[in-house]
Amino acid sequence: MEKSTITIEIKQEVSIxxxxxxxxxxxxxxxxLIPPSSxxxxxxxxxxxxxxxxxxxALLSYAVRKPVSIKxxxxxxxxxxxxxxxxxFSSIQQDKxxxxxxxxxxxxxxxxxxxxMLVKIPSPLLGTLQAFHQQGSTKKENLAQVFQRLNDNVSxxxxxxxxxxxxxxxxxxxxxxxxxxxELVSQxxxxxxxxxxxKNYNGQKGMIQEKCILTAKGIKYESEN
Amino acid sequence: xxxxxxxxxxxxxxxxxxxxRGFFPSLIFLTLVILIFVVASENHGEWLYKHGSRAxxxxxxxxxxxxxxxxxxxxxxxxxxxFSGKELTPTNLSLEIRxxxxxxxxxIIIPTVFFFNWHRRRIENKSISTINSxxxxxxxxxxxxxxxxxxxxxxxxxxxxxxQTRQSIEHTITIQxxxxxxxxxxxxxxxxxxxxxxxxxxxxxxxxxxxxxxxxPERAKTQNGIYAVTTxxxxxxxKAQSLLFPSGIINLTVNEQGQTGDWQYEGVFR
Numbered sequence: 001m002e003k004s005t006i007t008i009e010i011k012q013e014v015s016i017x018x019x020x021x022x023x024x025x026x027x028x029x030x031x032x033l034i035p036p037s038s039x040x041x042x043x044x045x046x047x048x049x050x051x052x053x054x055x056x057x058a059l060l061s062y063a064v065r066k067p068v069s070i071k072x073x074x075x076x077x078x079x080x081x082x083x084x085x086x087x088x089f090s091s092i093q094q095d096k097x098x099x100x101x102x103x104x105x106x107x108x109x110x111x112x113x114x115x116x117m118l119v120k121i122p123s124p125l126l127g128t129l130q131a132f133h134q135q136g137s138t139k140k141e142n143l144a145q146v147f148q149r150l151n152d153n154v155s156x157x158x159x160x161x162x163x164x165x166x167x168x169x170x171x172x173x174x175x176x177x178x179x180x181x182x183e184l185v186s187q188x189x190x191x192x193x194x195x196x197x198x199k200n201y202n203g204q205k206g207m208i209q210e211k212c213i214l215t216a217k218g219i220k221y222e223s224e225n
Numbered sequence: 226x227x228x229x230x231x232x233x234x235x236x237x238x239x240x241x242x243x244x245x246r247g248f249f250p251s252l253i254f255l256t257l258v259i260l261i262f263v264v265a266s267e268n269h270g271e272w273l274y275k276h277g278s279r280a281x282x283x284x285x286x287x288x289x290x291x292x293x294x295x296x297x298x299x300x301x302x303x304x305x306x307x308f309s310g311k312e313l314t315p316t317n318l319s320l321e322i323r324x325x326x327x328x329x330x331x332x333i334i335i336p337t338v339f340f341f342n343w344h345r346r347r348i349e350n351k352s353i354s355t356i357n358s359x360x361x362x363x364x365x366x367x368x369x370x371x372x373x374x375x376x377x378x379x380x381x382x383x384x385x386x387x388x389q390t391r392q393s394i395e396h397t398i399t400i401q402x403x404x405x406x407x408x409x410x411x412x413x414x415x416x417x418x419x420x421x422x423x424x425x426x427x428x429x430x431x432x433x434x435x436x437x438x439x440x441x442p443e444r445a446k447t448q449n450g451i452y453a454v455t456t457x458x459x460x461x462x463x464k465a466q467s468l469l470f471p472s473g474i475i476n477l478t479v480n481e482q483g484q485t486g487d488w489q490y491e492g493v494f495r
Contacts, residue, residue, distance in 0.1 A: 017341045024333035032325050039303055039313045041296035041324055048325065052332035063340035068347045076343070079377065086380035091293040093387040097394070098297040102304030104398045109308050111405040118412050126416075126483065130423045169310070190310045217428050218420040221413060 020062075024055045042095055049091065053084065110191050110208055114223065117186045117210040121172055122221065124151055124160060125184065125214040132216065142179035143214060160184070173201060175211070182214040185224075193225030200225070290379045292327035295320065331376055339369035403469050404494050406449040411465055411477060412485070414444055414452055418461045419483030435461045435479075467494070 031051030035043035060080050064073040128147040135141065141149065151160050154174055161172040169189070176183035187200045188208040196206035209224040289295070299320065303313055342365070421438045424430025431437050435456045445452055448468070455462040459481040467473035472492030477485050 020337050021334055025329050028329060028333055037315045039315060041299045041316050045296040048328045052328060056336060059337060059340050063344045072347050083377035083380055090380055090383040090387050093391060094293045094297040097391045098300035102300055105304045105308050107402060115409045118409055122416050129420060133423055133425055218424055
């Protein structure tokens, strides 16, 4: 065997190897670029993943070609199937888990938001209720008057909530002021509620909204959306 | 082709030198490559931060054996952005390049090098243990075996562990959500309790006392838990038991000013 022939053989093999790599890179890169750019990376990942699987199957078919023994082929294919199955399964698990965690994060956010509203909205109304009934059986002021007296003479549409810390975005609006009825409403501006078609106080659609109605009989708490 | 390779092998085997001529440069080259990978994996964030790049600020390493982690991290980062009320923006180019680069390295380059070497060695009927001439291709082959096996093992273990982790996280988060929902239910009951105290008897209230308060049926049992109250003149004790996790119990009191206190958590809520 001439040394030059060996060199040519090796060069040929390296050339084929490089051809496969370059081909694979181009194939997978094109697949990666097909899905339009979005907030998520999963569409690109899956597109590239499918292309990579196709490439790997082709590569495996090429690698196990004759004269590789049947035993070696079976072992290689079995290992490949296990690794590929594990890859697919774990990727889908990661996808599901990350989306599930994100959903739960927003669910937690909505529970926290509702919890804060539940504590903050009734607070001025409880003070009004107490002052109203402390007048005794003969009332000098109606509910609206008591409420206005205790809350800087606010009117319908006013935000009566004073932020308690920097970044406190909660707002509590006076929705209705009638002699025997006071309504306060509070809403989230980016946390979705139960009904996506619900029309919020500020004109948005589908956000969480909670409401308290004060009458002489007490406070009625309504989770509107 | 086989005959040529066999002949080559015979010729090469007559050379009794343990190290071929290109071995030491190859070893140095590979060591440098590995070092660069390690340094890049460990310190790339800090290094890029110092050099003013805002593109690579993620805590994830540049190189990972499991590229799905990038997509997963991006989804969770989006979730946190939404949680904070910030606007979502499309994924940046640098992150996309990182994902693509990792996919290409893990699923294209390493397996291709491995399978080509594997095929050649199968034909030559050589295993890794028979490598006694440490040539460049032998080192590359050994490296590709290590990386390919690492990827396969990582995938398999991740497939098992990610499922278990998911179950565990789901369980923990479900408990936490149930607890938070029950706290909201309890605050609503506490509100009803206090307003009962403020309302005169002719309107169905307690007129300055908690005694006589009865929890409304729709509040006594919700989808989250069951609730019971014990009243005295100036204090109410509320006991809640989770419906989803019966060992989860919350106890609290409402004082004469309507303030809640003495929150006690038992079972899974502890």
